[in-house]
Amino acid sequence: GAVVSQHPSWVICKSGTSVKIECRSLDFQATTMFWYRQFPKQSLMLMATSNEGSKATYEQGVEKDKFLINHASLTLSTLTVTSAHPEDSSFYICSAKNTGLDGYTFGSGTRLTVV
Amino acid sequence: AQSVTQLGSHVSVSEGALVLLRCNYSSSVPPYLFWYVQYPNQGLQLLLKYTSAATLVKGINGFEAEFKKSETSFHLTKPSAHMSDAAEYFCAVSDTGNTPLVFGKGTRLSVIA
Numbered sequence: 424g425a426v427v428s429q430h431p432s433w434v435i436c437k438s439g440t441s442v443k444i445e446c447r448s449l450d451f452q453a454t455t456m457f458w459y460r461q462f463p464k465q466s467l468m469l470m471a472t473s474n475e476g477s478k479a480t481y482e483q484g485v486e487k488d489k490f491l492i493n494h495a496s497l498t499l500s501t502l503t504v505t506s507a508h509p510e511d512s513s514f515y516i517c518s519a520k521n522t523g524l525d526g527y528t529f530g531s532g533t534r535l536t537v538v
Numbered sequence: 539a540q541s542v543t544q545l546g547s548h549v550s551v552s553e554g555a556l557v558l559l560r561c562n563y564s565s566s567v568p569p570y571l572f573w574y575v576q577y578p579n580q581g582l583q584l585l586l587k588y589t590s591a592a593t594l595v596k597g598i599n600g601f602e603a604e605f606k607k608s609e610t611s612f613h614l615t616k617p618s619a620h621m622s623d624a625a626e627y628f629c630a631v632s633d634t635g636n637t638p639l640v641f642g643k644g645t646r647l648s649v650i651a
Binding site for chain 1: 570572574579580581582583584587628632635636638639640641642643644646
């Protein structure tokens, strides 16, 4: 079945540094990738939608200059949290649209802790 | 805009008992509806989805859900709970099957031995 590999699974970084999260579709072409953020014991909130080769579309309230999304190929999308602060600590999950039975394939998530 | 409401943030059942997790949706068009399960610090695993084929949808691990348009509901059930079913469950909706999923707030299922 369709698989999305997300790395790293967890990361701790210092305040002010940048962190890159990668999502790769392993056996299908992901023309569209969705990025979600999940706070503890809460639901998934859509941050942005990225389409291969074009600029991402951000949801209202999400800072595009802080959360940089790149979708340069059909198998790789990245989310870079720039100048991270403790309030950016969260669980980030990517989801690729696929044409298979599932429709949407989720990565395993990245636990980001900013200290 | 579409939305889902999950009644009950926490449901507790005894092992072997019926599991019922409630989900009501709001959509201006026939929706695509999904149920996902999430274990701690992991991504989401699809349990089942409704795409207007059959109203009773069978999923993995013995779960099933019934789409009821008159009640705008898509409740998730399992006849007999197992300890391994303890997890967070999310109901989600998409209006076309291509737009981003909109998630409910989730229901944490506890299974008591």
